[in-house]
Amino acid sequence: MAEPLSASARRAADAVDGTRAITDLSRLVRTPSVTGNERAVQDLVADLLTEIGCRVERVETDPAVFARTDPDWPGEEMARSDLPVVFARLGRPGGRRILLVGHTDVVPVGTPDSWTFDPWGAEVRAGQLYGRGSCDMKGGDASILAALRALVVSGVADRFEGELLAVFVPSEEDGGQGMLAAIRAGATGEMAVITEPTDMDVVIAHAGAIVFRLTVPGRAAHASMRREGVSALSNLEHLVHALETDETVRNTAETDPLMTALGLPYPTIIGIVRGGEWASTVMDEVVADGRYGVALGESWQDAEIRLRACIAAAADAHPFLREHRPTIELVGGRFSSARVPADHPLPLSLGAVVEATLGRRPAFLGEPYGADMRLLVNEGRTPTVIFGPGHIAKAHSADESVPVDDVVACARVLAAWVAELLSPGRGNERRITTAVASSAPPTPTE
Numbered sequence: 001m002a003e004p005l006s007a008s009a010r011r012a013a014d015a016v017d018g019t020r021a022i023t024d025l026s027r028l029v030r031t032p033s034v035t036g037n038e039r040a041v042q043d044l045v046a047d048l049l050t051e052i053g054c055r056v057e058r059v060e061t062d063p064a065v066f067a068r069t070d071p072d073w074p075g076e077e078m079a080r081s082d083l084p085v086v087f088a089r090l091g092r093p094g095g096r097r098i099l100l101v102g103h104t105d106v107v108p109v110g111t112p113d114s115w116t117f118d119p120w121g122a123e124v125r126a127g128q129l130y131g132r133g134s135c136d137m138k139g140g141d142a143s144i145l146a147a148l149r150a151l152v153v154s155g156v157a158d159r160f161e162g163e164l165l166a167v168f169v170p171s172e173e174d175g176g177q178g179m180l181a182a183i184r185a186g187a188t189g190e191m192a193v194i195t196e197p198t199d200m201d202v203v204i205a206h207a208g209a210i211v212f213r214l215t216v217p218g219r220a221a222h223a224s225m226r227r228e229g230v231s232a233l234s235n236l237e238h239l240v241h242a243l244e245t246d247e248t249v250r251n252t253a254e255t256d257p258l259m260t261a262l263g264l265p266y267p268t269i270i271g272i273v274r275g276g277e278w279a280s281t282v283m284d285e286v287v288a289d290g291r292y293g294v295a296l297g298e299s300w301q302d303a304e305i306r307l308r309a310c311i312a313a314a315a316d317a318h319p320f321l322r323e324h325r326p327t328i329e330l331v332g333g334r335f336s337s338a339r340v341p342a343d344h345p346l347p348l349s350l351g352a353v354v355e356a357t358l359g360r361r362p363a364f365l366g367e368p369y370g371a372d373m374r375l376l377v378n379e380g381r382t383p384t385v386i387f388g389p390g391h392i393a394k395a396h397s398a399d400e401s402v403p404v405d406d407v408v409a410c411a412r413v414l415a416a417w418v419a420e421l422l423s424p425g426r427g428n429e430r431r432i433t434t435a436v437a438s439s440a441p442p443t444p445t446e
Helices: 007-014 018-029 039-052 063-069 134-153 177-184 223-228 232-253 300-316 345-358 373-378 404-422 427-437
Strands: 055-060 084-091 097-103 128-130 163-169 191-194 202-206 208-217 268-275 285-294 327-335 364-367 384-386 401-403
Touching (some): 007 134, 018 039, 018 128, 039 055, 039 084, 084 177, 097 134, 097 404, 128 134, 134 404, 163 404, 177 373, 191 345, 191 373, 202 345, 202 373, 208 300, 300 327, 345 384, 373 384, 401 404
Parallel strands (some): 097 163
Antiparallel strands (some): 055 084, 084 163, 128 401, 202 384, 208 285, 268 285
8 A cells, every 4th residue: 555645745746737748748849859969959948947937057068078088978979069958956955955857869760751750740649749759758858847847836846855956968869978967067966867768667777788899800802712802791790699699698697687577688789880892802891880788787898898808709719800800999878787776765765656646556677778877876876766758669769659648647756756855854755665665666577
């Protein structure tokens, strides 16, 4: 039986304006913001936050300088000239600080003909709002905006004992520069929720990934004399087989139920292959870009060591590559893993509020993808979970969509959870945490 919400939490949840939440979401989706070009959507977010009554701040970081000077710079996959971050504050500084976090960048649309709906149209059909970024993660951004609005309209924010900091960042999709820039500007706190799509469950752990470029040599020869050459493509096949074996070994070694429940928590793929200049010439070089999974408990640096060791051992076992070494470099995002214990007050309190607000207990999950959570946990020393509307299977897809009811429900949970933590008296948190500590929401089992 869920512990009932406090009066202030119930008042905040009931003040969520669902119609306005979907209006804001529509405006966000209709403002294109492919990674590297987020200025327009960040301007819109700042305007909406100002209208709500938040204290709004803009943080500007030079990405070129950032890449050269910050030792924890997380890589990039898209060129950019700016890195606009938006902060919004409610309450008062000096006490505890709670963070609600969202990213506003989206991946490219892809082939337009693969879409049934206008990728920037924000059309609502059968309870789903369609458009690029609707699920990942402008639906979650709209939930944050609606929760902030409810906390202000209900008057609950006027009595906060502490501070709510909402953070909207660019560049999540290609590594997380925006989140790290926000952290360096002070976006840390006692707890944080990122509203990425989780189907309204609570993600307490995630794996990571690094993007690599493998340059594989061969020896050119005329096609009619191919035995005089050495195909770089065949050499790549040898290395891919080694990566496949390494993938099996790493995934078989995992024993944590959060990750084994995923089946293949640490996948490796080759996504791009380039090589050859003439159909009648044996390839003398192939360049392949790929993704290498980072295991739970590993940093991206740990994974890089494993990856390099795998390629080196495979080259040692090959008669040509032993003398003509392949090279490997990191060329994209660098996502470490992260986790928060299942018995930490953050997932316990959030899970209890989900149950009290929505009438169902969320599962505590692990995920195979990288996320900004790891930057808040590892660099910001801020316990963080992921909880938001929509299913990850819809992210990055044609006809991407998010259930409008989930956007509103997420806003109600966020408003109630923040009210429980920041309203007068720390007893609210102790009450809801103690009530579920002995019967926490389920985690996956083997």
